[in-house]
Amino acid sequence: MASFKHYLELHFIVFVWGFTAILGKLISIPAVELVFLRTLIAAATLALIIKFTGKSFRIGRGPIIKIIGVGMLISAHWMLFFASARVASVSICLAGMATSSLWTAILEPIFYQKKIKPHEIGLALLIFLGLYLIFQFEFSHALGILMGVGSAMLGATFSIINSRLTRKYSPLNITCYEMAGACLGTALFMPIYQLFLSPDHAVHFTLTPLDWVYILTLALVCTVYPFTGSVRLMQRIPIFNMNLSINLEPVYGIVFAYFIFGESEHMSGGFYAGALIILFSVFIHPILDRRYENRQLQSTLPNGIGGAGHS
Template sequence: MDSRTKQAHVYMHLSILLWGITGVLGSSISLREGVLVWWRLLLVSISLGLQILLLKRSFKVTKTQFYKMTAVGVLLMVHWLFFYGAIKYSNVSITLSCFSTTSLFTALIEPIFSYKKLRVSEILFSLLGIVGIVFIFYDGSDYILGIALALMAAFVGSFFNIFNKEIVLELPPDIVSFYEMLTGFVGLTILLPIYLHFFPDSVLLPSTNDWALLAILAFVCTHVALTLSLAALKYLSAFTLNLAVNLEPIYGIALAFILLGENELLGINFYIGSCIVLLSVVAHAWYVSKYEALA
């Protein structure tokens, strides 16, 4: 392994660790999920926009590309609403355990859009993931809404991954991310009055502590993490990166245990269920790599 590859592995794990922190930050920020996501989208849009300007890159895209990115931006916005809603209504550990089913949802849904045959193995791995969710549900029956929202976040996230794959092949990743963040922000801004009608107790302006956490969430855990992952992708395969991303729930849950003391709130069924879910995800990734190598 040469020095560039080693550095790429370091970048990869740093980016995944930063993504894992987002759950803890979301739990620590006092804002409701809708307002939190609104600020995150705004700050990241500004950050990416400034980067593109400083690098003197062109913002020009075709109408078709813009419409595609708008659709994906709305999916991203909905995905984050479900994700942070799940954290607010349960906790970080339960949310990340359920959220790790994203790759299984993707394996089931992607054949519909790519016209590929659904493999029996993907159904079996998904069923194994469902068994894990049942264990988590049994231990987290007080968090039914949070579990449901986390699964919805995983479901919507799978569509985001599928549709985003095509766009990233056409444009630089930072341009794609900028337009997706911006259109997601505009979409949520339009919906915000409706959201505030149903949640009138929502505070719009962050506190001093929230500002600090939002800055870390937007600039470090989103912008920097994205930059590191893209730098790693230059020297690592997409599969290597995707397989490593499965470590995000583990990093996030470990941080929730250390920083939030969530291990004191969870029973044995949560640990069994989480292990089953993570096993299904890692086993599926391993099986895909072996299958593709033989194909």
């Protein structure tokens, strides 16, 4: 049973996630090197936690390979996420990331052969309208918004796969192997990045003392704790309520970015109109989803039970 303490912790986790893109912009090294260090520190920390709490690393070779593969997907998701905040702005990045709930709604039926819900088609069109408004008024940030949307799609994909994994394996083990997979995926991508994407064909790991403070905060406070904490809270809080709370992340992030970065985060009216449409779609989705499920349940009941509203 969820208590006020559980809901307070959930909102604190969402609040922490709101700072992720801001930290990514504050750290001076490029996105690829940033993801490599973030995942290396997170994986090492989780491995130490597993070792010193006496838990087992063993979950079978097949599952480990699968989880490491999911981790590689996470590395691509994070590289696009941080690159979006760098080439455009934190607000643009988070506007793109706000589409993740809709990507989940679109991709989950494809992954698990579920029926596509009619209201989700309408919400998808509404989100594309919001993106069109952002593109029209902030076309100079087109690459940033595309990276943000791409990151959201990858994030939705890994979340869908993760939802099945968490039923079988310990959240601590899953997160540890996923962070190791993300670190490995970033390391494998690094030669391609160095040859074709790095401006000076080099990798950059020179960090200032302040960079180390930011990156340790990112790896420990914004990665290790929220990943394990959110999975643990799923055992207490209904997923409907969790989704409503997590949808506040882009709102927190955009507000924080404006106060931290000031005028550099100021956008046109078209951007805010488009972002509001996207956020409205994200917030209304679970409400419409709940009504759809109730109607589907009522339609399966015998006549006269729960069908008083049909005429």
